[in-house]
Amino acid sequence: MKLQDKVCIVTGAASGIGKEIAITYAREGGKVVIADLNKDAAQATADEITKSGGQAMAIAMDVTNEDQVNAAVAEVVAAWGGVDVLVSNAGIQIVHPIEEFPFADWKKMLAIHLDGAFLTTKACVPHMQKSGKGGSIIYMGSVHSKEASVLKSAYVTAKHGLIGLCKTVSKEGGKYGIRANVICPGFVRTPLVEKQIPEQAAALGISEEDVIKKVMLKETVDGEFTTVQDVAEVALLFAGFNSNALTGQSLVVSHGWFMQ
Ligand code: NAD
Numbered sequence: 039m040k041l042q043d044k045v046c047i048v049t050g051a052a053s054g055i056g057k058e059i060a061i062t063y064a065r066e067g068g069k070v071v072i073a074d075l076n077k078d079a080a081q082a083t084a085d086e087i088t089k090s091g092g093q094a095m096a097i098a099m100d101v102t103n104e105d106q107v108n109a110a111v112a113e114v115v116a117a118w119g120g121v122d123v124l125v126s127n128a129g130i131q132i133v134h135p136i137e138e139f140p141f142a143d144w145k146k147m148l149a150i151h152l153d154g155a156f157l158t159t160k161a162c163v164p165h166m167q168k169s170g171k172g173g174s175i176i177y178m179g180s181v182h183s184k185e186a187s188v189l190k191s192a193y194v195t196a197k198h199g200l201i202g203l204c205k206t207v208s209k210e211g212g213k214y215g216i217r218a219n220v221i222c223p224g225f226v227r228t229p230l231v232e233k234q235i236p237e238q239a240a241a242l243g244i245s246e247e248d249v250i251k252k253v254m255l256k257e258t259v260d261g262e263f264t265t266v267q268d269v270a271e272v273a274l275l276f277a278g279f280n281s282n283a284l285t286g287q288s289l290v291v292s293h294g295w296f297m298q
Contacts, residue, residue: 039067040278045118047071047111049101049158050128052079054228055178058266059125059273064092066274071114073099074128101128101154111161120169123277124162126155127178131230133189133237144192151196155203163207163216172215176276177204179220179288181296187253189241197222201288208286217285219276224264224292225254259294 046063050056052074060070064087072087072094074080080096087094095117099110114121129151132143155177166173182190183197200220207218225231231254238249255261272291276284290296 040274041123042067044068044122044277045071045114045120046123046125046277047073047114047121047158047162048125048127049073049099049154050075050178051125052076052083052096054230055223055226055266055269056125056127057083058270059127060094061087061092062267062270062274063123063277064090064094066278068123068277069093069118070095071110072096073101073110075100101126101158102149104157107154107157107161111158111165115165120171121162121165121173122169122171123174123176124158125176125178125273125277126158127176128154129178129230131190131193131234133193133234133241135189135241136191139191147192148196148199151193152199152203155200159203159207159218163211166211166216167214172211172217174277174279175204175207175211175216175218176273177218177220179222181222181224181290181292183220183222183288184290184298185296189238204288205286212282212285215282217276217279217282219285220288221269221272221276222288222290222292222296223269224258224290224295226264226266226269228266255293255295257295258292262293264291264293 046068051060051072072080077098084094084096097110177200180197182194204218239246
């Protein structure tokens, strides 16, 4: 058990990558908080984990709302005594050519990905400092933290920004044993990506099959999607790694789409 009784908050854990990370952490003994905008789906995930013998609680949280983030973290600390691991994972995708990108959508993207990462970090760090045990903060970046694609100006900007936040949190957290790292997945077939396939087909004037083969997986070494399990394994590595030797890093998990 790599995370025995560690309190792990995972945002956006009601679906996709976050859900698999929560399940993996619970299997490794973690006490997992399923924090998500979608309270019913969060509760369903928490129930699934507890039914299979794990420890989980669901919390409604809009990561862009400071009061909700602070209240949720306070609730976790009251129930379970602290926070050991934060996975800032909640995210959405909105695609447009830049000249047509509605300013409101740009602001929404930056709010979910960057404000969400900032607010959850700010709320958890004092508890990691106070405990004397430090902690692990994991940001869900993307290959788009390193590379750009057409139509994704807001997403690429936000995901690049997470690397700057991670490096700063690593430096500030060092003396407390608070580590920060970024996971950078390639395309993973979650609801977020399923939604993009028809949208990109329409925007680029190509078939959905071509979006998968010639856009999403074109640069991989084997034409394969990355899986939620692949990403969860890396999230487990970062969460369970107990020294500052591994901090301030970003690890790409993308079937070779992007090579550092
Ligand atoms: P998903 O749509 O399956 O899950 C996202 C979850 O985030 C949902 O449960 C949703 O309710 C929640 N959420 C959305 N807005 C929120 C908010 N304001 N507050 C709290 N929760 C909110 O998506 P996914 O593919 O699992 O994506 C998870 C993360 O992984 C995102 O940050 C995404 O950018 C990143 N990512 C995904 C891929 C991919 O190919 N799927 C690749 C690289 C990075």
